[in-house]
Amino acid sequence: MAAPTKKVFEIFVTRVPWTVANREIREYFGQFGTVKRCKLLFDKDTGFHKGFCWIGFATEEGLNNALKKEPHLLEGAKLQVQRNRTSFVDHRSHRDNDDD
Template identity: 30%
Template sequence: MKYSLLRPFVNRIFTPGKEQQQLVQRNQNEFGMVKTNAGQSAILLRFVSWISGREQIEQHFSRFGKIKETLMFYDRVTGMHRGFAVVHFISPQSAAQAIQHKPHIIDNKLLAVTYHTPPETRRKTN
């Protein structure tokens, strides 16, 4: 009885649907993360599942073009994945195709994909 009451909520959490896609899009627009950087060949992946590995990410995004490098970021203390990654493509067209093609779902998790801005080129807000 207890589990049957939770089933709609569990399905809602783990099944990326239209509402979750709209939430990601709204957050990207709200925080200014939708960019059109024509010359950039790197993309930032957010909301990456902690069970996802480099091979899964490269396999998913290799259909858009050749990948030069995939960077995964880990917590120093726990050694666990921090939930974001950067994929560097050889050509900027591949990055643009990857951003335009949505949704990206790896390990039943909807990823937010934007252009990656290296720290040294980010605009200072202070």
């Protein structure tokens, strides 16, 4: 019998300004609900993040709250936010920055 999978309610965020760190993204999206995971990928050559991330909420309510808000502005930039189409587990194979 397969182990039950934990349901994670995720969004995919693009157009993240290069000046924004993991902590700021977590704090910003924390206003919509409890953030369980925040994954911001970094370029190994430049040391800068790639401008996109995944945010996992503890509840569907947090996810829906984030999707209802428009626009999302962080440090003057308009973030593009959409429901994530793939499982967060798929991203865990990357050895980039993962803040659980």
